[in-house]
Amino acid sequence: MSSPAPLTLDELLARVRAGGRRVTVAKRTVARVLLTTTGHTRADDLINDVHVMAPDVSASTVYRILDEFEELGLVVHAHLGSGAAVYHLAGPVHGHLVCNVCHATTEVPSAVFDALAQDLRHEYGFTLDRHHVALSGVCAACARRRIS
Amino acid sequence: MSSPAPLTLDELLARVRAGGRRVTVAKRTVARVLLTTTGHTRADDLINDVHVMAPDVSASTVYRILDEFEELGLVVHAHLGSGAAVYHLAGPVHGHLVCNVCHATTEVPSAVFDALAQDLRHEYGFTLDRHHVALSGVCAACARRRIS
DNA sequence: TTAGATGCAAAGACTTTGCGCACTT
DNA sequence: AAGTGCGCAAAGTCTTTGCATCTAA
Numbered sequence: 001m002s003s004p005a006p007l008t009l010d011e012l013l014a015r016v017r018a019g020g021r022r023v024t025v026a027k028r029t030v031a032r033v034l035l036t037t038t039g040h041t042r043a044d045d046l047i048n049d050v051h052v053m054a055p056d057v058s059a060s061t062v063y064r065i066l067d068e069f070e071e072l073g074l075v076v077h078a079h080l081g082s083g084a085a086v087y088h089l090a091g092p093v094h095g096h097l098v099c100n101v102c103h104a105t106t107e108v109p110s111a112v113f114d115a116l117a118q119d120l121r122h123e124y125g126f127t128l129d130r131h132h133v134a135l136s137g138v139c140a141a142c143a144r145r146r147i148s
Numbered sequence: 149m150s151s152p153a154p155l156t157l158d159e160l161l162a163r164v165r166a167g168g169r170r171v172t173v174a175k176r177t178v179a180r181v182l183l184t185t186t187g188h189t190r191a192d193d194l195i196n197d198v199h200v201m202a203p204d205v206s207a208s209t210v211y212r213i214l215d216e217f218e219e220l221g222l223v224v225h226a227h228l229g230s231g232a233a234v235y236h237l238a239g240p241v242h243g244h245l246v247c248n249v250c251h252a253t254t255e256v257p258s259a260v261f262d263a264l265a266q267d268l269r270h271e272y273g274f275t276l277d278r279h280h281v282a283l284s285g286v287c288a289a290c291a292r293r294r295i296s
Numbered sequence: 297t298t299a300g301a302t303g304c305a306a307a308g309a310c311t312t313t314g315c316g317c318a319c320t321t
Numbered sequence: 322a323a324g325t326g327c328g329c330a331a332a333g334t335c336t337t338t339g340c341a342t343c344t345a346a
Binding site: 297298299300301302303304305306307308309310311312313314315316317318319320321 | 322323324325326327328329330331332333334335336337338339340341342343344345346
Binding site for chain 4: 169170172173174175204205206208209212213
């Protein structure tokens with residue numbers, strides 16, 4: 001249940017080496033971007049950010065690196081409804097509320113799903129992956145806007 | 149809380165007319181396929197099934213018709229993790245449990261999410277869309293398989 | 297030195313769109 | 322008759338892959 005401590009760049013790269021992979025300019029750059037990015041970011045945006053720091057890194061490389069980081073448990077991705085997947089550093093586990101109307105996404109602590117997770121385990125033998133909870137609906141702001 | 153009664157082909161097409169749209173061979177075929185299909189089906193599979201009955205109906209038309217049916221409230225679609233969206237007739241509201249390992253999807257009654265929905269409303273002002281609940285994790289069968 | 301990593305370009309999966317003709321109403 | 326809906330083909334979005342080259346260790 002303990003949240004992983006926030007990683008530094010060096011720790012992150014150390015984990016890459018520990019996984020038997022090499023540390024390269026591209027990986028360093030992707031790592032830096034992930035560390036400076038708040039929230040959930042589409043690969044597209046990550047690629048743009050990477051290009052600012054290292055214009056020669058190609059999109060396919062970023063995808064490959066994100067896959068690798070995910071295998072190493074450094075990064076998590078989620079599919080928030082239609083459209084591109086979003087990525088973020090593995091950190092405190094949380095779920096996502098995605099607004100149907102404005103597409104804003106809100107993070108919610110994993111504890112909100114405790115009761116549901118127990119239910120699903122008991123009733124269906126289903127082990128909820130709390131990293132990937134993404135629920136759609138209407139956010140508070142849009143609900144207000146809709147009434148008026 | 150009442151579940152819509154299961155629609156017949158004629159009722160379905162009547163609703164299309166009621167919505168001010170025309171009834172065509174393509175729509176009739178898509179409707180028939182949806183009615184004979186159990187569970188959640190990717191557009192791809194629907195298109196194949198439609199082709200069996202009406203080889204001349206094009207894929208883009210099926211997509212257009214699914215959109216139209218969805219606007220009319222006849223069909224619901226959901227994004228179950230990565231990959232293509234799945235479609236099904238609007239019926240009893242339910243959520244989906246998607247296995248990370250074998251990709252099987254299990255339907256669960258909407259009531260399972262009642263408590264969660266209340267929490268989300270109260271804590272975050274978020275109105276859960278129960279039609280689109282898709283949770284990933286590990287299903288009972290795969291969990292067993294993993295242990296051994 | 298040498299296997300893993302990258303860039304580039306092409307392909308792939310899924311879905312949408314433009315256009316002129318056909319079919320429903 | 323009027324105009325919605327359709328087939329076809331092309332484009333669009335997001336992501337993966339093949340291959341020759343380069344580079345970290």
